[in-house]
Amino acid sequence: MRNLLIKISLVFLIFLSSYAYGETATKPEILLEPATPGPGDVMVVTVKNAAGETEGTFNGKKIYFNPSKESFKAIVAIDYFTEPGKYDLDISIKGSVFKETVEVIKKEYKVETLTLPKRMVELSPKDEARAEREQRRMDAIWPNESSRSWTGDFINPLPGEIIAPFGVRRIINNIPKSPHTGIDVRGHKGDKIIAPNDAVVALIDNQFFGGKALVLNHGQGIYTMFFHLSKVLVKPGQVVKKGDVIALVGATGRATGPHLHWGVRVQGARIDPLELIHLKLE
Numbered sequence: 001m002r003n004l005l006i007k008i009s010l011v012f013l014i015f016l017s018s019y020a021y022g023e024t025a026t027k028p029e030i031l032l033e034p035a036t037p038g039p040g041d042v043m044v045v046t047v048k049n050a051a052g053e054t055e056g057t058f059n060g061k062k063i064y065f066n067p068s069k070e071s072f073k074a075i076v077a078i079d080y081f082t083e084p085g086k087y088d089l090d091i092s093i094k095g096s097v098f099k100e101t102v103e104v105i106k107k108e109y110k111v112e113t114l115t116l117p118k119r120m121v122e123l124s125p126k127d128e129a130r131a132e133r134e135q136r137r138m139d140a141i142w143p144n145e146s147s148r149s150w151t152g153d154f155i156n157p158l159p160g161e162i163i164a165p166f167g168v169r170r171i172i173n174n175i176p177k178s179p180h181t182g183i184d185v186r187g188h189k190g191d192k193i194i195a196p197n198d199a200v201v202a203l204i205d206n207q208f209f210g211g212k213a214l215v216l217n218h219g220q221g222i223y224t225m226f227f228h229l230s231k232v233l234v235k236p237g238q239v240v241k242k243g244d245v246i247a248l249v250g251a252t253g254r255a256t257g258p259h260l261h262w263g264v265r266v267q268g269a270r271i272d273p274l275e276l277i278h279l280k281l282e
């Protein structure tokens with residue numbers, strides 16, 4: 001009975017608030033591109049005719065709307081491990097909430113089966129502990145969603161042939177390994193890597209798997225990371241501009257040859273870096 005009363009009063013409150021604001025707020029035009037994203041994809045939400053400051057959440061998590069030409073745009077990242085299904089997208093403008101449902105579709109990523117000598121895949125307890133420590137250090141970065149540094153579209157930090165795409169699932173000696181949540185770009189030792197957008201240097205590390213590693217914080221929860229570098233040319237906390245040379249290609253860490261492993265996190269979600277540079281955000 002008590003629950004029912006709470007429900008009734010909630011419905012009444014929602015009715016009241018829509019009555020109070022419904023008259024003044026014009027229904028905005030909401031565009032979702034693509035309409036049905038898959039895991040690892042990025043969706044752009046465009047709100048046109050917004051009566052004021054636009055805010056929103058996707059699956060209960062804050063998304064960031066930025067003013068663009070006569071509209072507000074937000075990047076919604078669908079993490080690689082998202083289960084297909086329906087997710088709530090709530091957009092609030094001056095107290096009115098507009099509810100949308102996003103259908104995340106199934107996306108098949110390639111499966112690679114490899115057989116390698118044991119010594120190449122089995123880590124010593126010491127190396128394993130080190131790799132875990134390094135992973136924890138990285139994972140501690142993503143929840144920090146600072147104010148926006150990025151501006152305009154993201155650019156490619158190292159154009160070149162992609163030798164390992166995003167999302168490939170590897171099964172080595174019959175054991176499923178963590179999927180490839182970045183892209184590998186062919187390069188020569190010493191090739192210049194540029195900042196894909198304005199950022200602050202969040203982390204410089206020397207890792208068991210990633211070798212010389214660099215993470216840039218673009219703000220609003222957007223991070224880009226670069227591994228196997230021969231040289232890092234920036235310092236922790238340094239402000240970098242889009243197009244600045246930040247590091248050089250190498251083969252440090254677990255790498256069979258010189259290449260760049262480039263990864264992206266958007267509000268913690270692992271997405272295909274190519275999705276980020278294909279976005280039209282201006």
Ligand SMILES: [Zn+2]
Binds near residue numbers: 180183184260262
């Ligand atoms: Zn890689």
